């Protein structure tokens with residue numbers, strides 16, 4: 001029997017089993033089995049791994065947010081709740097096997113939200129298509145790290161900050177190119193004085209440096225604790241006070257507005273208002289751009305050919321010394337600037 005057949009057989013059995021105290025244990029086993037087979041589906045087949053197939057989804061909208069987290073924390077439930085896209089959610093792990101995009105409309109902006117398979121230990125080494133999931137996360141402007149509030153003292157995924165203890169060095173293979181001394185020298189070069197280093201392959205010093213530098217890619221990240229309907233008020237309060245954290249319940253639709261507010265803050269998008277000569281700015285319809293966008297980006301947003309007819313622009317706001325100030329196409333705009341474009 002193939003994996004797909006095994007999966008549908010278990011699904012049929014779950015469907016026809018009545019839910020009650022007596023069947024709880026049996027259902028639990030079935031779900032664990034289902035998760036095991038679904039995890040196998042997630043493992044890249046030899047052909048797709050060779051092709052390096054990822055979860056490429058076209059970028060669209062004003063910004064991209066990726067949903068990352070362990071299986072069954074509620075990522076798909078969240079996507080279905082916040083966007084008009086439905087992503088299948090279920091009480092077994094590895095329900096989601098690919099990347100599913102949806103759009104959040106907020107303050108006039110279209111924010112692309114990506115649902116992804118749950119990540120598991122060893123994801124960075126490629127387990128459970130972890131590499132592809134991480135690759136998608138890297139293309140996002142903000143990562144929502146979703147956590148299950150009922151799972152107690154879950155460790156946040158990612159590098160564990162070590163307060164002290166210096167550098168510990170371990171290896172599961174014989175190293176022919178890197179030594180403990182060299183690793184220490186390299187880490188000191190990057191001002192890392194406390195870390196746990198574990199080699200799983202015989203890599204070169206250059207590859208080791210790539211890992212360090214790669215790990216330092218800065219990703220704005222919001223930790224979202226879901227399922228707070230299942231925990232005590234005291235516990236909710238404790239989680240909510242953690243840095244960069246928001247507590248929510250998708251099931252009971254709790255605190256979702258606040259999450260959107262926070263997400264908006266983390267995205268730090270730039271809103272630009274346009275103004276026609278002799279008229280007041282139009283504050284009802286902002287042009288939404290990423291941080292660092294120039295006058296040229298504004299032009300492209302208004303009309304494809306505007307940049308070619310551009311003579312100069314007048315800008316009011318924090319990006320200029322004087323208000324208004326005459327600027328060219330390369331001028332970098334700031335949040336809530338007002339612009340008037342003068343054509344040739």
Ligand SMILES: Nc1nc2c(ncn2[C@@H]2O[C@H](COP(=O)(O)OP(=O)(O)OP(=O)(O)O)[C@@H](O)[C@H]2O)c(=O)[nH]1
Nearest residue numbers: 072073074075076077089090094095096118250251
């Ligand atoms: N009590 C409670 N259950 C929730 C909440 N949000 C989601 N769930 C349940 O959690 C289970 C998993 O939800 P999913 O949305 O499938 O989780 P996921 O993170 O997408 O899971 P995978 O795709 O398998 O990684 C489902 O049974 C949901 O109904 C919540 O706020 N409270």
Ligand SMILES: [K+]
Nearest residue numbers: 072090092095
């Ligand atoms: K699930």
Ligand SMILES: [Mg+2]
Nearest residue numbers: 075076095096
């Ligand atoms: Mg899912």
